Amino acid sequence: MQRLNIIGTGKLGRTLGRLAASSGQYRVQDCLARSTASAQAAVDFIGAGRACQHVAALQPAALILLSVPDDAIAATAQALADGEVIAAGTVVFHASGAAEAEILAPLREVGAHVASLHPAFSFADPERAVQQFAGTLCALEGDAAALPLLQDFAAAIGARPFALAPGGKAAYHAALSVASNYLVTLTDIASQLARQGGVDEQLLPALLGPLMQGSLANALNMGSQPALTGPIVRGDAATVARHLAVLPQALQPVYRMLGERTVALAGERLPEVARQTLLALLRD
Numbered sequence: 001m002q003r004l005n006i007i008g009t010g011k012l013g014r015t016l017g018r019l020a021a022s023s024g025q026y027r028v029q030d031c032l033a034r035s036t037a038s039a040q041a042a043v044d045f046i047g048a049g050r051a052c053q054h055v056a057a058l059q060p061a062a063l064i065l066l067s068v069p070d071d072a073i074a075a076t077a078q079a080l081a082d083g084e085v086i087a088a089g090t091v092v093f094h095a096s097g098a099a100e101a102e103i104l105a106p107l108r109e110v111g112a113h114v115a116s117l118h119p120a121f122s123f124a125d126p127e128r129a130v131q132q133f134a135g136t137l138c139a140l141e142g143d144a145a146a147l148p149l150l151q152d153f154a155a156a157i158g159a160r161p162f163a164l165a166p167g168g169k170a171a172y173h174a175a176l177s178v179a180s181n182y183l184v185t186l187t188d189i190a191s192q193l194a195r196q197g198g199v200d201e202q203l204l205p206a207l208l209g210p211l212m213q214g215s216l217a218n219a220l221n222m223g224s225q226p227a228l229t230g231p232i233v234r235g236d237a238a239t240v241a242r243h244l245a246v247l248p249q250a251l252q253p254v255y256r257m258l259g260e261r262t263v264a265l266a267g268e269r270l271p272e273v274a275r276q277t278l279l280a281l282l283r284d
Helices: 011-023 036-046 070-082 101-110 126-132 147-156 169-196 201-222 237-246 249-269 272-283
Strands: 002-007 026-032 050-052 063-066 091-094 113-119 137-142 160-163
Touching: 002 011, 011 026, 011 036, 011 063, 011 126, 011 147, 026 036, 036 050, 063 070, 070 091, 070 101, 091 101, 091 147, 101 113, 101 137, 113 147, 137 147, 137 169, 147 160, 169 201, 169 249, 237 249, 237 272, 249 272
Parallel strands: 002 026, 002 063, 026 050, 063 091, 091 113, 137 160
Antiparallel strands: 113 137
C-alpha cells in the first residue's frame, strides 16, 4: 500500500484523499493545511491520516498531492524543496487545470518526479463529489517516470486517465474554457438578440435551451461539420446580411468572427461562389 500526503485540504484534496483511502490501495498519511483545524477536518472527512501545519512535519510518501490554489503552487513547491522532506523518486503532482507540471521544477532538483493530474469535475460539495466521481476524465502530464504512478492512482480512485501532449496543458485548458465559459457567453448574446426581437424574458429558456442542447448533442455525437445547420452552411448570404443590419455594434465583431469560422467549418458543403460571397459580406 502506497503512502499519500496531501498539501491543501480544500474540497478537491478532501475528495481525492477519501477516494484514495477507500480504494484500499493508498494510505493517506499526512494532511497539511495553513491551520490545524482545516487539516483535522480533512482527516476526519477522509477517515485517515494525520493533521499537519508545517512542511517539516511531513513524513516520506510515494505520492504528494498539492491541492493548493493555483497562485500558491510555485511557492508550495519551493517550500517543499527547501524543507528537505522529499525522498528520491517521490511523485509530486498538482491538480490545476491551467498550470503545467513544470511549475514544480524545483522539486526535480531534490530527486522528485513532477506531474499534474486535472480532473474534469466540479468539487463544490466533497460528500457529493465522492459519490459522483466515478468515470471522471483526468488529464495527466509531466515527467515520464511519474505518469505510470499517476495512471494507477487515477484508476484506483475511479477516474479515466488520459495523457496530454508535451506542452499541451494550455491548449487543453483553453478547450475547457471555450466549452464552458464561452458557451455561457454565447447564451447571453443569443438572449440579448432574442429580447431585441421582442421575445419575452420568460420564454428564453424554452426558446434557446432545446436548440442549444440539441445542437451540442449533434456536434458531439456526429462531429462538427455534419451537425452544422443554418444560413451560412446553406449559402444564404441575404439572411446573413439581414443579421448584420440589426446587430448592435458591440456584437458585430463576434458575429463576423464566428461567421468566418463557420464558413471554414462548412467546407465542401458550401459551393465556392457562396463561400466567397459570404466571406466578402462578413469581412466588410
